[in-house]
Amino acid sequence: MLTAAPEALKPRKAPLQARSEVTVAAILEATIQVLLAAGSSERLTTTRVAERAGVSVGTVYQYFPHKRALLYAVLEQHLQVVTDAVDAACARARGKTFAEISDELTLSYLAAKTSRIEASQALYLVARELDTGDLLGSVHQRMRDALVPLFASASDAEFDDLTGLSFTFRAMLAGTVRAVLERGADRDRLELLQNELPVICRAYLTARAQPKAA
Amino acid sequence: MLTAAPEALKPRKAPLQARSEVTVAAILEATIQVLLAAGSSERLTTTRVAERAGVSVGTVYQYFPHKRALLYAVLEQHLQVVTDAVDAACARARGKTFAEISDELTLSYLAAKTSRIEASQALYLVARELDTGDLLGSVHQRMRDALVPLFASASDAEFDDLTGLSFTFRAMLAGTVRAVLERGADRDRLELLQNELPVICRAYLTARAQPKAA
C-alpha cells in the first residue's frame, strides 16, 4: 500500500475468501473501464460499475464505503506505478552529476506518466471528482523526501536550500507534465515535452547550483 | 466577453431589464459565496445558490441552462482578470531583454493569481467539476499568441522554435503555479514560489536563447 489512506477513504473491509478477492479485482477493473468510456458519453455511476463488474450495487458498497473510496483506490493503485519509477530513478542517479540526476528524474517521471497515457488522463479526471489532498500530499511529501538526499549527493555541485529546491523541483516537474497531459496531448506536444522538460529542469538546477569545493 | 463560450455552456438569455441584471449579478455572487463556503462543509447546489441569492431555483435556470453553465460563467469572469494582467505585462515588456520579459510575465501572472488567492483556489475547484477544455484551451491559445511576438521582440536574443517555446513556457508557468496554489499554500510556500518562479523561467529561456547578431 502506497500510504495509509485517510480513515474516511479506506476500503470497508478486506476480502477474506478467494471468491471476494475476485470480486474486488473485478470492481476495480470495471471502474477503470467505465472511466475510460466515460470520457465519451456515460457518466461514472456506482450502478454502472456494478453492472460492468457483474455484481449488484450492494456488493460494491460491501467493500467500499462510498464512491469516493472506490475512485481513491483506483488512483492509489496507479500512483504506485509513478512512485516506483521515481524511486528507481533515485537509486540509479545517486552520486552522479546534477545534470545526470535531473535527466534521470525527468525522463523516468515522464515515461511512467506517458506509458499508461490513457490511464493517466482518466486519473486526472478521477483526481477532479475527489478531494485528493491527502493522497497527493503524501505522494509529494515522499517524492520531496527522496529528492533532498539525491540532490545532496550530486558529485559536481552543492545547493543552498535543499528543502525549498526539492519542493520547487517537484512542483515544476509535476505541474508542467500535468499542464501538457491533462487535456489530450497529440504526438507533437508529447515530443515537444520530451525535448523541453529535461532542459527546463536542468536549467533550473544550473541556476541554483554552486560549484563544489573539491 | 473573454471568448465565445461553446454553445452548450452559453447563458440561456441575456437580462433585458434592470431588475434581471441585478438578479444575474446576485446569482453569480452567490455562486462564489457558496463555493468558498463549500470548502468547509456544504456542497455547491443549485438550490443553495438560489437561496443565497434570494431567488427561487427556477430563476437560476431562467438564465443558466444548467449548473455547469453557471460555474462556467464564474470561471470565465475570473480568468479575465488573469488574461488582462498578462496582456498588460506583454505591452510593458515588448522590446526589452529576454530576462526582463520573463520577469515581467512571471511576476504579473503570479500577482494576478495570488491577489485573489481564495478565489483562485475556489476556481481550481470549479475547473474540476467542469469540462473546461474549451475555455482553458482558448485562454492558453490566446496567451501563446501573445507570447510569440513578445519573445520575438527580445532585444538581446533570438529563439529557434518560437511556437514550441511559447507552448512550453505557458505550460511551465501555469503548471508550476497551479501545483503550488491548488492546495492551500502557506506564506512560506508563496514566498518560495515568488523567489523561484522567475529563476525557473529565466533559466529555461537562457538555455534556449541564441545571442542576437547585432
Add this chain to the structure above:
DNA sequence: ACCTGAACACCGTTCAAGT
C-alpha cells in the same frame, strides 16, 4: 461470508401557474 435489489434521501432540471 457473501450477495441481491427494492427503498430512501437528495439533487439537477422542468413547467404550469402566478405577478
Add this chain to the structure above:
DNA sequence: ACCTGAACACCGTTCAAGT
C-alpha cells in the same frame, strides 16, 4: 418580462432478506 415552487428523473447509499 420575470419569478415561483411542486413535480420528475436519476444517482448515491442502505438494509432486510437470501445463498
